[in-house]
Amino acid sequence: MVLEATMICVDNSEWMRNGDYSPSRFQAQSDAVSLICGAKTQSNPENTVGVLTMAAKGVRVLATPTSDLGKILACMHGLEIGGQMNLAAGIQVAQLALKHRQNKKQQQRIIVFAGSPVKHEKKMLELIGRKLKKNSVALDIVNFGEEDEGKTEKLEALLAAVNNNDSSHMVHVPPGPNALSDVLISTPIFTGDGEGGSGFAAAAAAASAGGVSGYDFGVDPNLDPELALALRVSMEEERARQEAAAKKAAEDASKQEKGGGQHAISQDATMTENKTNDLDDESALLQQALAMSMDDPEVSHDVRDTDMSEAATDDPELALALQMSVADSAKDSASQTDVSKLLADQSFVSSVLASLPGVDPNDSSVKDLLASMQSQSDKNEEERPNEEEEK
């Protein structure tokens, strides 16, 4: 949410005709520019963004810092490609444009797309960098396109000269199947120094991940933001509850000094959670969505795995149980039923417990535990067929 004025320096030199970024370097750059503009404007409505070109007929400011997204997108249209990029002049003109921004409270930032070879000397770039630092202007460099010898070194020197307290970044984007914008979304250029990716970036990432299947909960955040928000919040709550339960289980287990008991209890905890979820009629659909998206078995398996890893090393039977449950993690209900079957098998559990050192199966607390687990696994078996019917 930092209040910022940004100038984007676009490289429209001859090297941008190349197609190693699909569809062409220039197109990929345009997409990235539009995404950046959107992200900046969304993170703070008072942010302004401007654009200038560095090649073709010379350094030309297409749009002075403005918060009007349409204007910026419009000026990216019909840009001609040609000539050579003039990095130094581009940065200096960007600095001048920022100096004359309307709202002096905005922080100054320049984003440079360096796709063609850099013809300037390292010393000159360092001088420019120091001047930017002195006037507290941050600089982000996107190094893509031509891999010239010395280009990376010069850009690194420039970054080092500008960098003040990690406010400036450089991103290398090698040519590949991923679009330039996709790679940039996860970088600090978009997320802005660890403020947490803006909702825009997250939605954009979801959209680009491939249509409907990319959305977290099968719900388009744009179409129904409240539902998406509700789903996300309930999922986080669920996760928090599970973690708390797992922690509590770990504490209980360490008190009783049972390696295997730990496994049983944490499993018990996760299954209790599942059960309480299922009982909530009103949000039955919600829970389904949760279950589907959350990959329930994986979560509960992770919990179990961490606890069981120590126990499994000295107990072959437990290791077997572990293997069985992990092997079935792909199937949702199937694995649950397997494990619940295992637990329901009273004799199996008692034999496991008996083989563990320090555990007395005749101990009352252990017996109570077994009894409660037994009844719960029964209930779970009932719930499972219900869920199958609902689906």
Place this chain on the structure above:
Amino acid sequence: MACLHDHSCEDHDCSSDWSLYKHIDLSKISALNEATPGSVKSVFKAWEHRLNSSGEHLESNEGDPELLVFIPFTSDVKIKSISIVGGPDGTSPSKMRAFINRDGIDFSDAQSMQAIQEWDLAENMQGVLEYQTRYSKFQSVGNITLHFPDNFGGDITKIHYIGLKGEATQLKRDVVATIVYELMPNPSDHKTRAESGGGLSHVG
């Protein structure tokens, strides 16, 4: 607390004179070319602590002695004099230029603009030197920008204390932050008192 002025200090308390720092809007102070962002806030403190160099102080970047400090006030003030305590070994600033009520000055502006007043500073390690202002020009100061272009030969410039002496008025200089101009008049925005129900003035 030895006050090295050539008057006896029993009559008044030096520290109360230098209390303009209380009227500075600390959240909006900024400095250009400082080595540690935010360190500029540490130079505005009470008179008694001016020689206390153990805490933070303002330093410029390596190899560049220029500093620019922007000081906004919470209300308009009148500044009588300024005191600067610099660092040792040539890191004290040697010149000071002041700009009044100008927002967003950077180094190129500072170098090209005519300052409202300029001073040649001396190394003021004990903090007893004060630099008087042309008082008539410093009558209603909403913010002041101090530009230190040079120092006594050190690699960096260090400032431990900036003291301001003067008076604070309770007035606030009117600043119109953003103006929204109407392209087309919208009658609903301009309801007269009669329409909004209550044009009667209350008398008695």
